Amino acid sequence: MIFQSIEYVIFLVSLLALYFWLPRREQNLLIIIASYIFYGWVHPWYLILIGITTIFDWGCAIGMENSSTQARKKAFFITSISVNLLILGVFKYFGFFAENFTAVLTSIGLMPSPWIVKIALPAGISFFTFQSISYAVDVYKGRSRACRSIIDYATFVSFFPQLVAGPIERAGHMLPQYAQRRGLNLEGMRTGLLLLLWGLFQKVVIADSAALIADKVFSLGDPSFPILWSGVLAFGVQIYADFSGYTDMARGSARLLGIELCKNFNHPYLAQSPGAFWRRWHMSLSTWFRDYVYIPLGGSRHGEGKMARNLIITFFLSGMWHGASWNYVIWGTYHGVLVALWPFLAKRVPVLTEKTGAFGIILRVGVTCMLMHLGWLMFREHSLAMLAHDLALNPFAAPVSEWRMGAALGIEALLYGLPLLVLLPLLQRLGALPQPEDPRITSWKWTALQGLAVAACVYGIASMRCDVGSDFIYFQF
Amino acid sequence: MLSHLSRISFRSLVQLLAVAAMGVAGPAWLCRKLDYPDNIVTQEGPVGRPFDPAAEMQKLKKSKPQWVLIGNSMLNSRIDQEELSEISGWKARKVSQGGTQSALWFLFLKKVVLESGARPIVVSIFFRDTDLTWPDFRTKGMHAELIDLLEGTTQPEWKTVFARSDEARGFEGRIEQGLQAVFPTKDLRPLARRQMQERALRLTRYGSEFNSSGRRVELNLRFSLKHLRRDLGSDFAPSGQSADADVSSSGAVIDPGLYEDGPKIFDPSPQASFLPHMLNLAKENGITLHFHRIKRRPGADHQRPDSTYLQAYLVELRKWLQANGALFSDESPDLGIRLEMYADGDHISGEPAVAERYLKGFWGLAGPLLAPLKPASGPEPK
Structure with a gap:
């Protein structure tokens, strides 16, 4: 079901x-x-x-x-x-x-x-x-x-x-x-219902719509650089909304039954380093690997070299966990290398440390996002031959029309992703999303805001849901 | 339980009900409040050629073909109407759209061919395996938009066919109908999607002369069949597998996933498919229907054996069509249609030599069936 x-x-x-x-x-x-x-x-x-x-x-x-x-x-x-x-x-x-x-x-x-x-x-x-x-x-x-x-x-x-x-x-x-x-617990039911609907919105509006673009691009035999990367961007939106949507529906359903499940995502695309990304993405799996693989292997206890080795092994296994296929192995190892190398790089490139100002933050978020999307290419592309072809694409060889098309597809994916990528972090930053245990939840003001949020989700689902539905990506794992 | 209920505060209950009421009433009001433009043209087929019913009717009216061929990309990749006219001596014209299936073929016949006023002698329908009795196959998404454009859901035949499937869906079907009554968004969804695409296209208009529909056609062409991966089933081998994946190493054909959900038994009743309705329409208008089954992608030995259920199905289909005055041909046993003639999935390659060979084979099958219907005057076959 x-x-x-x-x-x-x-x-x-x-x-x-x-x-x-x-x-x-x-x-x-x-x-x-x-x-x-x-x-x-x-x-x-x-x-x-x-x-x-x-x-x-x-x-x-x-x-x-x-x-x-x-x-x-x-x-x-x-x-x-x-x-x-x-x-x-x-x-x-x-x-x-x-x-x-x-x-x-x-x-x-x-x-x-x-x-x-x-x-x-x-x-x-x-x-x-x-x-x-x-x-x-x-x-x-x-x-x-x-x-x-x-x-x-x-x-x-x-x-x-x-x-x-x-x-x-x-x-x-x-x-x-x-x-x-x-x-x-009626307060819990209210927030549970909202979580459930928000999760459904993420799945049937954002993820399924972005999937249409990603699937289209990844069915091309001759993608150009800009079109390929618009597809990767769309896949980045799709997989986040798909998995985060599933998690929110799971948490919402559980909350209706009076059970609290742990959070799995914390705005991963705002991470400022690959390591930070993994502390924000699929958090329950990341902490599982940290506690049951990385730490038993020795963690960071025996020097930088051993730590790097342990990280690469852990991420290699994490890649294998995702699927029995070489692209997942490559994807996992890639992340292991990234997370292991980042501290070495940060020592040499000061802007990569987390101590610089707004420019540094934007730069780090941008670089991390790009590196994560390079990872998504490996994740999405099951054919190693096509992956090699994709990685060898020359951006300068693409004509302007291809760039325009790629930009349009990428922007469309981002437009679908806006509520998840921009609106939600903003609302959380403003403290506009109280938890069930938050005393504010019983006030009429918050009730009205919740009502509006539920209405927005229902309207979005009714008017914008994608007719071409798909399974949750993580079901296959 | 009662003591448990008494602990629930009245305030909490009212707040929960208020949130639920806002969640239903707000969207329901919005859905009704919004005006939908009546000129939404959202149809684009996978082959990238937008289907314009008015233009198609105009062409039919003007050219007055003797032979109309209806179908999807199976037809498009196989038949060139000019070449066919030349080889057969029949004035042939296609009414086709990639990705369409029997529901839309019925609408093409009723709302395009017949309404155009053209009175062809024969209408041929190109189909695969069990397409003809699988009415709900490909009626969603972009197909739903085209169906709406052709006023499909308001046709009495449509109601006859889908009444049973709604009934069969029982409680679940009624819930869906109820939801649609509360949130009437069926028309809004294509518009919302179109607006999103439009915004993205407009944001990238700089440095070029912007023409919305031109850009859409450009996009469709970029994603047309010739650009798709050969290992992907464009109309369609099972996705994620190679084009030959539907053929096992022993050469035996495995029923591909695409048709696993289709009907297994031939049912000619008017509630089961559009097939009897197509025949009725044809009879009423003095047209002969011809159903042509295409050969699906064969194995390395160039054969495409049918599963047991499909063999039984086809025997029944042929018998029933012939008993009802329709013509039937099947190119599947033709070993001359070889694996190397296929492009992707079940499509035939556009190579001139392949196209010529295919056309000759097709005319070899269709020609004798059509011969008794040919009017005395007309161009002689080449």
Whole structure:
């Protein structure tokens, strides 16, 4: 089931109608049932995977906590991690490795004809397995207590708003919420509704409209430099609005149910360095890699050289997480190199440090944005041959008409992106977006402003939504 | 539960209801308040040639063709009307638009060919596999704009065909209808999109003489078929795969994703498709309909075997068309239409030798079917 469908509205309204009548345990049970319906709506067999992950990790965590010896504890830990990695490996990476392995054998004549086994990739597999891995690690390290209730734990793994595309939550944040009964909070419902509609606006108006431009450009066999980069710009708008829209719809849906999910984005295109970008983009994944890969590798503890190595490895793995394809590997490694090199560059080019004035800020934001969009080109372009072709394009070879066309396409994408790229940061800067716990929320002035915001979102969705819809990009991960 | 409800403050409840009311009433009012210009021309087909019904009718009226060919880019990439006229001795004219499907072909027949006053003897419709009984295929987005332009949704036949699909959508369909009643934005959406594009075009007008529609045509041509990647299905091999991806290594054809959602069983009822309505229109106007199935991209062995369900479907389709006085031809078994003759997806390449070979093959199939209908006087075939 997808958020931007009437089925989802019916599903959510029906769920809410039941939910607040129930005691705590039954509320969680209802969430599990609803989540399984949501996830298994098209492919019920996906539920087997999520069921296996849930039971194994729940059991292993209790086993870890009850273990009398370290070796026994470790055995449970390894079992839990192995099951998760095995599921991820088989369903996400087997095809990729098999394809490359057979290609190598075929190229040296050891295999007469290539054989390829295609395994369907269950939506959101990378998200729920990473969430489960973090739980196992946290219990093993003693940072979290093992959850004794299978119902609470299954709720944690399967909670439908964040099941398919995150945010990747931590047990320490979610399990205490599931341990309490959620009462009807009308203020929370108001902000939840607004978040849901704002997320929907980002998806069906901004992302889908920008996608029309990006898809058009990336279907060209002979793009010129300006047209290609207008497509990359459109893709930059698309992927941000798509993923941020999904996250806001997830957070809004969860808030309606009285559950608070973590933020995943903080105006990433205003970042002043590649490192800062990753502290603002897909924050739940960035912090996951920081806590469970980068720091265990040694982080910044053993000198600059080791830090650079750890960064590159971490981002390489982050690229692999995004997809079993060489372009994601290149994209991840590129970001690793950027983040690792930036401090060295900043030492030599003072304007790259964060201590200069307005000009410096604009310059750094501009440079970071350009570097990120170069990354988006690698992300979007699945064909390595086309990527090489794109990177070799000469801007001076394009005629004026191509520049004019490219500019028009780029401007159109930016016009669609304005509410997300300019209006939202401005409103937040002005303090015009209070959270549900903010005492101002109960005032009539804020009620009126919220009403206007809801009306603007509804009008935008009704009058400007793109008829050619598309799936959320991050569903494939 | 009651004690729980009693904790909800009256103020919070009123505030929530106020926000919800503003969210519904404001947009509903705005949607009605805005005036829509009645001259929105937003149609542009994937091949970049804007479809102008009035101009098409004018051309038909003027040229009075004996043979009209309706279709999409399958037709456009295969047939040159002048060459066809020359080789066949029939005065042929195309009414086509890239990307269109059966709903628009019906409208081309009714609202363009018949309303033009031209009375062709034969109308040929070029289709792929199950196109003819898949009425809702490609009726959204830019196709919806063209459908609106041809007043498609107000046609009684349209209502007959789509009444069933609305019914089939049940509760969900009724909700959508309800939403459209509250927020009547169907006409506004193409305009809003067009205005956005217009702004972008105007912002880049400097240094050139600005002509809005000229710039649009220029853009469309830049994204026309000849500029698309060969590995992308422009009308369409499955996207993200190579043009040959719909052919397995063994040479057997896998049903491409494009047609997976189409009908699997041939249903000739008037509620199922526009096909019987096209035949009725043709009968009423003394026109013979000819349905020509094109050969989809073959494998390396130049064959394009049909799946079992498609074989059964085509047998039924042929039988039904012939029983209802229509003509039917199928170029799929023609091994002379070879893989190398294809450009991208199911399109035939524009190379002169290929075009000539194709045209001869097509006339070889259509000629004997059309021969009994040929009027005594007229140009002799070449």
